[in-house]
Amino acid sequence: MEQTISKEDIIAAHERIAPFIHRTPLLHSSTIDMLCGCEVHFKCENFQKIGAFKIRGATNAILKLSEKERELGVATHSSGNHAQAVAKAARDLGIPAYIVMPRTAPPVKIAAVKGYGGIVITCEPNQLARESTLDGLVKETGATIIHPYDNYDVIAGQGSAIKEVFEDEAEFDAVFTPVGGGGLLAGTALTTHYLSPHTKVYAGEPEGADDAFRSLKAGSIQPSENPDTIADGLLTSLGQRNFPIIQEHVAAIFTVSEQEIINAMRLIYERMKIVIEPSCAVPLAALLKEKGRFEGQKVAIILTGGNVSLDKLPF
Amino acid sequence: MEQTISKEDIIAAHERIAPFIHRTPLLHSSTIDMLCGCEVHFKCENFQKIGAFKIRGATNAILKLSEKERELGVATHSSGNHAQAVAKAARDLGIPAYIVMPRTAPPVKIAAVKGYGGIVITCEPNQLARESTLDGLVKETGATIIHPYDNYDVIAGQGSAIKEVFEDEAEFDAVFTPVGGGGLLAGTALTTHYLSPHTKVYAGEPEGADDAFRSLKAGSIQPSENPDTIADGLLTSLGQRNFPIIQEHVAAIFTVSEQEIINAMRLIYERMKIVIEPSCAVPLAALLKEKGRFEGQKVAIILTGGNVSLDKLPF
Numbered sequence: 281m282e283q284t285i286s287k288e289d290i291i292a293a294h295e296r297i298a299p300f301i302h303r304t305p306l307l308h309s310s311t312i313d314m315l316c317g318c319e320v321h322f323k324c325e326n327f328q329k330i331g332a333f334k335i336r337g338a339t340n341a342i343l344k345l346s347e348k349e350r351e352l353g354v355a356t357h358s359s360g361n362h363a364q365a366v367a368k369a370a371r372d373l374g375i376p377a378y379i380v381m382p383r384t385a386p387p388v389k390i391a392a393v394k395g396y397g398g399i400v401i402t403c404e405p406n407q408l409a410r411e412s413t414l415d416g417l418v419k420e421t422g423a424t425i426i427h428p429y430d431n432y433d434v435i436a437g438q439g440s441a442i443k444e445v446f447e448d449e450a451e452f453d454a455v456f457t458p459v460g461g462g463g464l465l466a467g468t469a470l471t472t473h474y475l476s477p478h479t480k481v482y483a484g485e486p487e488g489a490d491d492a493f494r495s496l497k498a499g500s501i502q503p504s505e506n507p508d509t510i511a512d513g514l515l516t517s518l519g520q521r522n523f524p525i526i527q528e529h530v531a532a533i534f535t536v537s538e539q540e541i542i543n544a545m546r547l548i549y550e551r552m553k554i555v556i557e558p559s560c561a562v563p564l565a566a567l568l569k570e571k572g573r574f575e576g577q578k579v580a581i582i583l584t585g586g587n588v589s590l591d592k593l594p595f
Numbered sequence: 596m597e598q599t600i601s602k603e604d605i606i607a608a609h610e611r612i613a614p615f616i617h618r619t620p621l622l623h624s625s626t627i628d629m630l631c632g633c634e635v636h637f638k639c640e641n642f643q644k645i646g647a648f649k650i651r652g653a654t655n656a657i658l659k660l661s662e663k664e665r666e667l668g669v670a671t672h673s674s675g676n677h678a679q680a681v682a683k684a685a686r687d688l689g690i691p692a693y694i695v696m697p698r699t700a701p702p703v704k705i706a707a708v709k710g711y712g713g714i715v716i717t718c719e720p721n722q723l724a725r726e727s728t729l730d731g732l733v734k735e736t737g738a739t740i741i742h743p744y745d746n747y748d749v750i751a752g753q754g755s756a757i758k759e760v761f762e763d764e765a766e767f768d769a770v771f772t773p774v775g776g777g778g779l780l781a782g783t784a785l786t787t788h789y790l791s792p793h794t795k796v797y798a799g800e801p802e803g804a805d806d807a808f809r810s811l812k813a814g815s816i817q818p819s820e821n822p823d824t825i826a827d828g829l830l831t832s833l834g835q836r837n838f839p840i841i842q843e844h845v846a847a848i849f850t851v852s853e854q855e856i857i858n859a860m861r862l863i864y865e866r867m868k869i870v871i872e873p874s875c876a877v878p879l880a881a882l883l884k885e886k887g888r889f890e891g892q893k894v895a896i897i898l899t900g901g902n903v904s905l906d907k908l909p910f
């Protein structure tokens with residue numbers, strides 16, 4: 281595969297976004313080590329600005345815009361962490377962010393985007409309405425669309441999380457992330473390929489949203505169809521730019537059941553005393569399920585975010 | 596008042612226990628600063644070993660025993676964090692820990708004590724049964740009772756938490772802790788008096804368990820009568836050794852309602868993405884209620900622990 285993001289791109293992305301993000305800690309629990317039969321280090325992006333790693337990619341993409349592009353602002357459609365990330369990154373640069381959100385989005389999420397200064401445009405709750413509303417908006421304003429994952433600058437920005445892990449600790453045998461659209465996974469896989477080539481990259485995916493697992497098996501992108509999982513950050517299909525990177529640099533994707541996700545989530549709350557969103561628990565669930573393969577190894581897991589509705593915890 | 600714990604006692608306690616405890620981080624949230632109108636630093640004892648600051652005092656008290664006393668072991672009655680702290684500290688030194696627990700204690704708490712190697716003796720769920728069972732046990736085994744708070748070595752050990760805060764950050768105007776039996780509050784107040792004398796010490800207390808507030812007002816220990824609060828670590832009455840220290844060195848105790856405690860707890864989960872037990876939220880609730888007094892100040896809050904039943908979160 282022709283390399284579309286170079287080592288230098290990832291290093292430059294990290295330098296570019298560093299003033300706008302937190303350098304999050306790497307945490308560790310001896311109980312979880314014991315349960316996994318290996319040494320596990322958790323990269324805590326739940327402590328990141330806006331409560332999720334998404335600020336990394338969005339900030340990198342927006343910082344790479346020209347002066348003229350910046351003036352016209354940025355736009356996206358999202359009801360999740362990417363919406364907050366684009367709003368926050370745009371505000372940091374003093375430019376407008378237009379966020380298309382379904383009118384059924386939880387009021388607390390709409391309020392969060394507005395809290396970061398985002399201009400929210402609501403639409404009917406379906407993909408067609410989201411895309412046509414966004415298109416109309418872009419025609420009207422000239423804003424640049426910042427895609428949540430199918431964007432090389434976003435992928436390079438997400439790669440900065442594992443770069444920090446490798447700076448804090450060396451000699452990892454394996455790295456785990458969750459996989460939704462594949463922004464974090466592709467960024468992590470490429471960064472690992474460049475900076476720690478002997479380290480293998482794995483993803484955990486919910487059985488109820490296993491399009492990446494099926495795509496790897498089929499050798500082509502398989503769409504996510506009626507995904508159903510508590511890991512609500514992982515519902516989307518893989519991006520066009522993400523898939524070839526994942527195909528080349530990811531060793532395996534493991535699927536896990538809803539109960540396995542909930543158990544892993546509870547373990548992190550109880551033993552690490554930190555708040556994570558369900559999507560975060562998927563890689564630990566995969567590691568616990570496949571622990572025979574990783575015995576005695578040194579493993580990093582990226583905990584992607586902490587934006588969970590406390591009223592809806594599954595325990 | 597004749598000083599019963601010296602500055603040197605507190606410094607020695609910290610050195611003594613350092614190999615057996617975590618040095619916990621001081622965290623910070625710009626949203627919480629904004630809401631409080633001051634700069635707030637949280638000492639995260641929820642990340643401490645056994646999930647609470649109690650390991651500090653128990654470890655100091657046990658390390659101060661003679662060789663002969665250690666051989667005979669230690670004992671206490673507790674259904675909370677102190678039980679786990681004594682069991683864990685005793686195991687670290689290879690000595691037996693006898694823990695009297697009411698037979699109605701949650702199985703998960705009994706399992707946790709046993710998990711740390713504690714020898715659990717169950718009794719009827721009332722104070723008389725707890726004390727008589729403990730007395731019988733001590734007569735039989737010769738074990739030394741480690742009181743959860745009414746013990747100078749425990750108080751000196753608890754003081755080490757705020758000592759670490761002062762080592763990490765300087766120039767605090769105010770320090771807040773919760774108050775139950777007064778071990779942490781007395782240790783914090785004395786340590787602050789010695790190490791940062793211009794810093795004022797405050798406590799938060801639930802309205803439903805306001806014995807310390809009433810005791811300060813009356814000038815003598817007022818017992819806790821039928822306490823009723825979600826902050827289940829703060830139900831006990833002040834200790835004989837704790838009260839005079841608190842009387843001399845604590846500037847004020849503020850009481851807060853159940854709803855104020857729950858709101859502060861939720862704020863910490865949502866904004867700091869960490870898991871705390873309800874007792875921890877009481878000082879922040881007090882600061883939010885009294886924020887007019889602390890405008891623009893630099894404040895430290897000790898988050899005491901993270902051992903909460905996730906099935907019973909109040910949101």
